[in-house]
Amino acid sequence: MLLLAVDTATPAVTVALHDGRDTVAESNQVDARRHGELLLPSVDRVLAEAGLGLDALTGIVVGVGPGPYTGLRVGLATATTFAAVLGIPVHGLCTLDGLAYAAGAAGIGGPFTVATDARRKEVYWARYEDPLTRVGEPAVDRPADIAEQVAGMPAVGQGARLYPQVFTDARDPEHQSAAALAALAAHRLEAGLDFLPPAPLYLRRPDAQVPKNYKVVTPQ
Amino acid sequence: MADEPLVLGIETSCDETGVGIVRGTTLLADAVASSVDEHARFGGVVPEVASRAHLEAMVPTIERALKEAGVSARDLDGIAVTAGPGLAGALLVGVSAAKAYAYALGKPLYGVNHLASHICVDQLEHGPLPEPTMALLVSGGHSSLLLAPDITSDVRPLGATIDDAAGEAFDKIARVLQLGFPGGPVIDRLAKEGDPKAINFPRGLTGSRDPAYDFSFSGLKTAVARWIEAKRNAGEEVPVRDVAASFQEAVVDVLTRKAIRACKDEGVDHLMIGGGVAANSRLRALAQERCDDAGIVLRVPRPKLCTDNGAMVAALGAEMVRRNRPASDWDLSADSSLPVTDPHVPGTAGEEHSHGHVHDHDHVHELSKDNLYQ
Ligand SMILES: [Zn+2]
Numbered sequence: 054m055l056l057l058a059v060d061t062a063t064p065a066v067t068v069a070l071h072d073g074r075d076t077v078a079e080s081n082q083v084d085a086r087r088h089g090e091l092l093l094p095s096v097d098r099v100l101a102e103a104g105l106g107l108d109a110l111t112g113i114v115v116g117v118g119p120g121p122y123t124g125l126r127v128g129l130a131t132a133t134t135f136a137a138v139l140g141i142p143v144h145g146l147c148t149l150d151g152l153a154y155a156a157g158a159a160g161i162g163g164p165f166t167v168a169t170d171a172r173r174k175e176v177y178w179a180r181y182e183d184p185l186t187r188v189g190e191p192a193v194d195r196p197a198d199i200a201e202q203v204a205g206m207p208a209v210g211q212g213a214r215l216y217p218q219v220f221t222d223a224r225d226p227e228h229q230s231a232a233a234l235a236a237l238a239a240h241r242l243e244a245g246l247d248f249l250p251p252a253p254l255y256l257r258r259p260d261a262q263v264p265k266n267y268k269v270v271t272p273q
Numbered sequence: 274m275a276d277e278p279l280v281l282g283i284e285t286s287c288d289e290t291g292v293g294i295v296r297g298t299t300l301l302a303d304a305v306a307s308s309v310d311e312h313a314r315f316g317g318v319v320p321e322v323a324s325r326a327h328l329e330a331m332v333p334t335i336e337r338a339l340k341e342a343g344v345s346a347r348d349l350d351g352i353a354v355t356a357g358p359g360l361a362g363a364l365l366v367g368v369s370a371a372k373a374y375a376y377a378l379g380k381p382l383y384g385v386n387h388l389a390s391h392i393c394v395d396q397l398e399h400g401p402l403p404e405p406t407m408a409l410l411v412s413g414g415h416s417s418l419l420l421a422p423d424i425t426s427d428v429r430p431l432g433a434t435i436d437d438a439a440g441e442a443f444d445k446i447a448r449v450l451q452l453g454f455p456g457g458p459v460i461d462r463l464a465k466e467g468d469p470k471a472i473n474f475p476r477g478l479t480g481s482r483d484p485a486y487d488f489s490f491s492g493l494k495t496a497v498a499r500w501i502e503a504k505r506n507a508g509e510e511v512p513v514r515d516v517a518a519s520f521q522e523a524v525v526d527v528l529t530r531k532a533i534r535a536c537k538d539e540g541v542d543h544l545m546i547g548g549g550v551a552a553n554s555r556l557r558a559l560a561q562e563r564c565d566d567a568g569i570v571l572r573v574p575r576p577k578l579c580t581d582n583g584a585m586v587a588a589l590g591a592e593m594v595r596r597n598r599p600a601s602d603w604d605l606s607a608d609s610s611l612p613v614t615d616p617h618v619p620g621t622a623g624e625e626h627s628h629g630h631v632h633d634h635d636h637v638h639e640l641s642k643d644n645l646y647q
Contacts, residue, residue: 087606089365089368089369089603089606089607090604090605090606092369093369093372093376093602093603093604094603096376097376097603099388107376109376122324122325122362123324123361123365124361126324126328126366126369127365127369129328129371130328130331130366130369130370130373131341131369131372131373132373133331133332133370133372134331134332134335134373134377135373135377137332137335137336138346138373138374138377138378139377141541142371169555172342252329253325253328255325259319259321259322259325260321261315261319261321261322
């Protein structure tokens with residue numbers, strides 16, 4: 054097994070190669086505005102470091118969000134195109150699940166929250182029973198509106214750091230790691246569990262308003 | 274491969290997901306997935322709606338184009354993609370896919386300019402572009418007069434709209450007349466049954482002291498809206514066909530007049546018209562008439578190649594390969610305001626992707642204006 058994992062759903066541009074047991078190589082950068090520029094060179098670097106070509110891959114893993122759309126699409130367009138050219142499967146995973154898996158590796162066991170920055174003073178978030186078990190679907194909300202649901206629980210992800218009044222026990226990891234995402238995918242593949250399609254979790258409709266009518270130019 | 278490179282082009286600068294494949298100046302495939310219907314109820318292109326549609330359509334459209342062309346991706350000599358100008362989020366989907374595609378195939382990547390592509394597409398219809406080429410580009414997003422001594426390296430803006438693009442004016446007038454979106458085709462159709470001389474709408478920026486090659490359609494748009502409102506306020510019926518014809522006449526009169534003048538001033542004996550508005554039947558007819566009178570050869574591609582498509586990107590990409598222009602780097606960015614003077618975005622280490630070819634640049638042009646047009 055050799056998986057290439059990418060995730061651009063958060064400010065992190067993160068890429069990892071995983072052989073099913075261990076991370077072979079990884080690249081992690083945090084730059085919310087340059088996903089498009091940074092991703093392909095990161096893939097190139099990771100492969101070079103491992104001394105491998107894309108043709109060695111058995112699958113692509115991609116974080117499908119939720120996340121700010123423009124960056125999110127960079128990873129998905131890249132992953133789906135790779136998979137199409139190489140003729141290998143692309144496995145979608147919820148980005149928050151990757152962070153939860155990393156939280157487990159960092160020693161968090163019991164119930165906790167994962168929250169990432171959704172901008173516009175909101176977070177993408179989900180609650181976890183344990184690092185492998187999400188409670189319900191990921192959502193996008195104002196932190197104050199979910200304060201009761203997350204009270205007293207540890208929380209990981211940058212969204213937790215941004216709103217300390219709500220997430221009072223913010224912990225590492227702060228940023229998404231493709232290595233964790235790949236490890237989670239390897240675990241799921243081994244256990245015969247399924248994946249999400251490589252389609253974005255937007256959670257919001259596009260901002261677009263149907264115009265009421267054209268503006269009359271003649272002074273009334 | 275040097276003379277007839279096989280290139281796949283990806284275009285996602287607005288609401289069409291286009292993938293085209295060309296061999297040299299021969300069109301092999303032109304696959305387009307449009308999200309125009311999703312935008313219609315908003316009365317204009319909604320960037321986020323367009324970006325979402327691009328992502329969904331990207332891989333299937335590439336595969337459709339390859340099938341249509343009957344070629345194997347492994348045989349491609351390069352991948353071209355619109356790097357700008359256009360909607361930032363929309364461009365980024367195409368650029369990301371193109372990079373992944375080129376990288377996975379081990380092919381050079383060419384980030385190219387959308388406007389230069391609109392010009393270069395005519396090579397697929399009428400053969401190699403004359404040098405220099407005079408081009409009038411008119412669409413919902415742009416209205417420019419461009420002089421291109423070398424479409425791969427030297428494109429000079431002579432003039433552009435100072436407010437609305439020509440296609441935008443069509444959309445806005447269609448909205449005032451409650452004809453839906455997009456406005457171009459429906460106004461063209463209604464205008465055929467109307468009198469273009471019925472109402473004398475203003476011709477923007479055509480005074481003797483106005484800039485010779487710039488355009489302005491905002492004043493025209495307001496004048497048409499006022500005229501319609503006056504009719505409505507007086508309780509009279511609006512003669513939709515005559516309004517459409519007279520408005521359209523005002524637009525195409527200015528466009529063709531200025532384009533012909535630019536050809537004459539610069540001593541260029543042919544004119545290329547591209548962009549979505551080049552599909553307008555009256556623009557094509559009037560341009561033909563005026564070019565004939567002026568002894569200028571008119572080149573307008575078929576309507577499907579005038580609107581945004583992948584074939585135009587592939588056409589320019591093929592020219593980049595043929596002229597041995599340096600490929601783009603893997604950190605190529607989508608640049609929503611890529612200047613028209615940059616026909617492509619060469620990498621900083623061009624040799625890295627050029628696969629060892631070392632050719633002399635066979636098209637070196639003097640930068641002196643006087644040497645160019647002899
Ligand atoms: Zn265009």
